[in-house]
Amino acid sequence: MADTTDNTVTGEANPVPRKSSWRYIGPGIVVAATGVGAGDLVATLIAGSNFGYTLLWAAVIGCLVKISLAEAAGRWHLSTGSTLFDGWASLGRWTTWFFAVYVVIWGFVYGAAAMSSSALPLQALFPDVMDLEWWAIACGLVGLVFVWFNKYAVFEKVMTLLVGVMFVVTVYLAIRVTPNLGDAFAGLLPVLPDEKDSVLNTLGLIGGVG
Incomplete structure (x- = not known):
C-alpha cells in the first residue's frame, strides 16, 4: 500500500509510490548482455586454451575494470547531465581525431570478433547448415536489422530471452566440465x-574483458 501520510508539518515531501514491475529490470539485462560480449568470449577462450588457469587473475582484473568504467560512466552522466562524448570533447580538440581513428579500428576488430564468436556456437550446433563465415555474416546482418529499425522493446525482449539461455547454458557447462578448483584458486x-609474449597476452586479456 502506498504511503499517503501528510508530512506538511515536518516539511518532508510525500514519497512517490513505486510499482514493482519486471519491465524496470529490462535496461539492466540489456547492459549485462552487452557487457559480457565478444571481447570476453574471445579473450578468455584464447587465454584458457593457451595458458589454462594461469591468467585467471587477469580476467578478474578485467572484470573490475569493466565494473569501474560502467560505474564511472553512469556517475558522470548523472552528475553532469552530459554524455561521455561531451566529456571526451572537453579534453581538447585532439580527442576528436583520436576517437575517429580509434572507432574505425575498434569497429572492424570488435565487429569481426563479435560476429565470429557468435557464429562459433551456431556452427557447432548446426555444422551441416552453413560454414563458419556465413554464420558470422548472418549474425552481423541480424545485428544490423536490430539497429536499423531501432525497436528497443523488441531488442529488450530478445536479449532477455538470450540472457536466460546464456545463464542456463553457462551453469550447465560449469557443472559438466567440473573445473579443477585447486588450479582455479x-x-x-x-x-x-x-611465454615470449606473455605480457601482451595478459594485457590483451585484461583489455578484452574490461
Whole structure:
C-alpha cells in the first residue's frame, strides 16, 4: 500500500509510490548482455586454451575494470547531465581525431570478433547448415536489422530471452566440465606464463574483458 501520510508539518515531501514491475529490470539485462560480449568470449577462450588457469587473475582484473568504467560512466552522466562524448570533447580538440581513428579500428576488430564468436556456437550446433563465415555474416546482418529499425522493446525482449539461455547454458557447462578448483584458486595469483609474449597476452586479456 502506498504511503499517503501528510508530512506538511515536518516539511518532508510525500514519497512517490513505486510499482514493482519486471519491465524496470529490462535496461539492466540489456547492459549485462552487452557487457559480457565478444571481447570476453574471445579473450578468455584464447587465454584458457593457451595458458589454462594461469591468467585467471587477469580476467578478474578485467572484470573490475569493466565494473569501474560502467560505474564511472553512469556517475558522470548523472552528475553532469552530459554524455561521455561531451566529456571526451572537453579534453581538447585532439580527442576528436583520436576517437575517429580509434572507432574505425575498434569497429572492424570488435565487429569481426563479435560476429565470429557468435557464429562459433551456431556452427557447432548446426555444422551441416552453413560454414563458419556465413554464420558470422548472418549474425552481423541480424545485428544490423536490430539497429536499423531501432525497436528497443523488441531488442529488450530478445536479449532477455538470450540472457536466460546464456545463464542456463553457462551453469550447465560449469557443472559438466567440473573445473579443477585447486588450479582455479592457484590461477588467482598474479603470475605471468613462461611465454615470449606473455605480457601482451595478459594485457590483451585484461583489455578484452574490461
